[in-house]
Amino acid sequence: xxxxxxxxxxxxTAAAGLTGxxxxxxxxxxxxxxxxxELRNRAAQILLLFGTVVIISIVLSIPGQAHGPLGVExxxxxxxxxxxxxxxxxxxxSGADTGGxxxxxxxxxxxxxxxxxxxxxxxxxxxxxxxxNAGLYVLVVPIVAALVGGVASAWLLLTKxxx
Numbered sequence: 001x002x003x004x005x006x007x008x009x010x011x012x013t014a015a016a017g018l019t020g021x022x023x024x025x026x027x028x029x030x031x032x033x034x035x036x037x038e039l040r041n042r043a044a045q046i047l048l049l050f051g052t053v054v055i056i057s058i059v060l061s062i063p064g065q066a067h068g069p070l071g072v073e074x075x076x077x078x079x080x081x082x083x084x085x086x087x088x089x090x091x092x093x094s095g096a097d098t099g100g101x102x103x104x105x106x107x108x109x110x111x112x113x114x115x116x117x118x119x120x121x122x123x124x125x126x127x128x129x130x131x132x133n134a135g136l137y138v139l140v141v142p143i144v145a146a147l148v149g150g151v152a153s154a155w156l157l158l159t160k161x162x163x
Contacts, residue, residue, distance in 0.1 A: 001067070001070070001136075002063075005060065005061050008058075008061045009057065011053055012058065015053035015146075015150075018154065021158075022043065022154045022157075025154045025157040025158035029157060029158065033157070037091060038093075039157070041089070041092035042088075042157075043157060045085055045089070048081060049147075049153075050147075050150050052118075055077055056077065056121070056139065059073045059074065067128050070125075070128050070129075071126065071127070073125070074129075075125035075126060075129065076125075077121055078118050078121035082115075085114040085115070085117075089114065113142075113149040117146045118142075124138040
């Protein structure tokens, strides 16, 4: 498991730095994002993606942790992140129904890998809890998907919203 600590450090550092990018994007476009329930919830989904990667990085870095507890932690994280994504998605869609729909909101809905991230963290956790070492390799996919999807989403919030 110690072989994964450098990967966890890189992923966690990237996610933390990208969280800063998200805050910059939101603060620059606050006059457009703040009044829109849809865009606020899409931004929160991006924050949850980055936060999920940070938490994964933390649990991977716990010294001497056995596969069983790590798997349970990943399952719990996948379930919590998935539930959070569903709630935020529902809120974003209800904001779009009230006339606040933005084309960028629909684009963010498509490119943010919310379901992929949550489901694959759950799958990885199940595999790790069962003692399958390949479960850690499965975990690479949701981490990369969350980082790439989050970057694309933050970039769109920063560059495509008309103030």
